[in-house]
Amino acid sequence: MDDDRSKSPARASRIPDTSFHPMLGIPGEGWVTGNWKLETGNRKSHGSLLSSKLPTAEVNSTDRLYSVQSTQYSRNIGHELRRAATNPKWRDQTLTTTGRSRLTQSSLFLPAPSGITSPFGSSSIAISIAINSLLTFKTSTTTIPPNVSLRPANWPHFSPQGMRQTLSDHFLTPRTMKFSIALLVTVGLASAAPPQTPLSLSSTPSDIIDASPFLSFHRDLVQIPSVSGNETAVGSFVADFLESHNFTVIKQPVPPSSHGNTDRFNIFAYPSASLSKDRPEILLTSHIDTVPPFIPYSLHDDADSNSDVLIAGRGTVDAKASVAAQVFAVLDILRADPTANLGLLFVVDEEVGGLGMRVFSESPLNPSPSPFHTVIFGEPTELALVAGHKGMLEFPLIAKGKAAHSGYPWLGQSAISAILPALSRVDILGNIPAEEGGLPSSDKYGRTTVNIGRVDAGVAANVVPASASAEVAVRLASGTPDEARDIIARAVKNSTGDNEHVYCDFAARSAGYPPQDLDTDVSGFEVITVNYATDVPNLKVSEGVKRYLYGPGSIHVAHGDHEAITVGQLGEAISGYKRLIEAAIQRTRVN
Known part of the structure; x- marks a missing residue:
């Protein structure tokens, strides 16, 4: 859109209804607005959304009327801005656009909650503003007229129609580039609270949970x-x-x-x-x-x-x-x-x-x-999309010996002494290059790692141990479980002088699985790899089936x-899962 100062403000175009906010359960519909400023006497607060390259929210306030929590990442969600007003003087404050504001690749959505028809008065007001990627709508670089004021006390009545009309008269709507971010505004009257009451700053954590x-x-x-x-x-x-x-x-x-x-x-x-x-x-x-x-x-x-x-x-x-x-x-x-x-x-x-x-x-x-x-x-992927995870192989390493009195150790055979060289060798196989007999690595997953998680041996200090065992877990960065078994068995044999009483019981555990490559073709997510095991390899699917791994925490x-x-x-996780579902539905329609 051209930056033509002779043009009059355009009426805001309507945003489709959004029937459910997944975190707070708030219905609403409304219009797009841009940069804003709140003035109360000589106190001022103003805020804006930055470009889609690093979606975030900023609030500058000398009296800390507002606070903002911002996730500094390209997932463009996770922001929450809240203010509670309990003084009836709030209705005399003025919402004013920053002088000749320029809005670039960002927009704000102000829903008008249905069912609220009471005017402003002395009732307690709670304003909850949450930014979430619930809606996708168009934005571009445009200008907003300077010094456009909205005084709540002067609104004809605080109804959905009154709120929408006032916003329509005074704000431009950005129009070109899609950007998934929304600003949800809800106002609740303490004297007549709806079933899903917007929360004030005095709300306890339990109130927050109960309300959703x-x-x-x-x-x-x-x-x-x-x-x-x-x-x-x-x-x-x-x-x-x-x-x-x-x-x-x-x-x-x-x-x-x-x-x-x-x-x-x-x-x-x-x-x-x-x-x-x-x-x-x-x-x-x-x-x-x-x-x-x-x-x-x-x-x-x-x-x-x-x-x-x-x-x-x-x-x-x-x-x-x-x-x-x-x-x-x-x-x-x-x-x-x-x-x-x-x-x-x-x-x-x-x-x-x-x-x-x-x-x-x-x-x-x-x-x-x-x-x-x-x-x-x-x-738990910390809201990132996982490109894959390492494979897995588990097995017990076992040694058999002969018990004897510790005062006459030559009469027995120590299973601990027999197993130690094998354990020492297996433990470092992930650090040894594959061409030198170690376990393979990969550019995607790094090196294969070995963990000796448990060792069980002997019965007492004065008894030569007749048996010893160790539980071993291998996270495969490359290759198959069968290839890893061959490498490990060979290392055990070489380290023990081909002692047949020291061996890996591979049949005692599951067959294992190789590294699992996953799909990451849905935009808007950080992409990572992980080292932990999942149920991905346990579900058999046909070739070509899309597999995604994603979640909160x-x-x-x-x-x-x-x-x-x-x-x-x-x-945020709800929004992420919805994007993955919507992408899958879209592929179905295209195909």
Whole structure:
């Protein structure tokens, strides 16, 4: 658009309705505006959105009327700006555009909440502004007239129509480049609060959770203990929730673990409206089991903003964050398109071997050729799209000896002495070049790593040990498990002088799998690789099926005593899953 000062302001064009904010549950519709300034006597605050190269938000305020939390990254989500006004003088403040503002590749969306018809008065007002990539609309470089003022007390009435008309009269709409970011504004009257009450700065973390169906669902998931082997209760909760939202739910039995429930099950669900179709074409999947021990759900109340509220407890990250975000992303998509051919799969036993996913993979629910053209796996990736993860090989290294009195060690054979050279050699195989007998590396995944996680040997200090064993885990950066087995067996043989009483029992564990390459062809995500194992290799799909790995939270806290995630990252995950789903739907329409 030309920067022609002789032109009069254009009326703002209407933005399509958005029926659901995934984090706060706020309905709304409205118009685009640009840079803004708030004046209260001699106090001023102003803010703007920067270019799409580094989407962020800035607020300069001498009296700290506003605070802003900003994720400095190209995911263009995660910002929250909040202000609570409890003084009736707020209605006399003026919203004024910054003098001859220039707006570049950015725009703000101001919804007008439905059902609010009361005028401004002495009632407590709470304004919640959250930036999220819920909408995609057009922006460009344009200008906004200087010194355009909006005085709330002068508005004819605070209704959706009044708010929209006032904004229409005074603000230009940017028009050319797509940029996924929105500014959601909601106003609630304390004297007549709607069911989903906007939160003021005095809201407690518990208020924030209670006000959001999504965050409440995540809380309820985490509050149910579901250590691997004991997933029945959480499975029933998820199944009941999906059935209450008109999903057809199949509870697929999974054999019990040695110490767990006998009636645990996977959950395979799809919208009942899609019953006419054989199978969902787009599958979102994660797991409902956790590592031990159970850690109760808790909230930290020292956050500067709602998005920074920290939720702690076992499974808050791995992987009940992904489960909750996937469910609400699917609900949001179905709200806009009830015919979307989507499915959800939540499995058990992922943390201890992946039996749940293998049971599903080998069942009639996953026929060949694969009914799915896209599978979206949920794991903690810090909201990045994963290009792949290393392969896996696990095995015990065993040594046999002969017991004897430690005062006469020559009468026995020490299994510990026999196993030590083999352990020392295996431990460094990832650091040795492949051409020198080491395990292979790759440019994509780096070097193969070896971890000796457990050693068990002997019975007492005065007894020559008759047996010794070690549990070994290898993360493969290149090659196949069979190739790695050959390299490891040869290293053990060479390091022990071909001692037949020291060996790797490869048959005692699963077959393992090579590095898993994944798809990253959806724009708007950071792309990374990870070193941890997932259920990706346990689900058999046909060649050409798109596989994505994405989710909220960090693996670095996932299995620890301080597993936790922020409210903001949970909300962002819904948007990320929606983008992946929408890209998959678009591919279907194109093809």
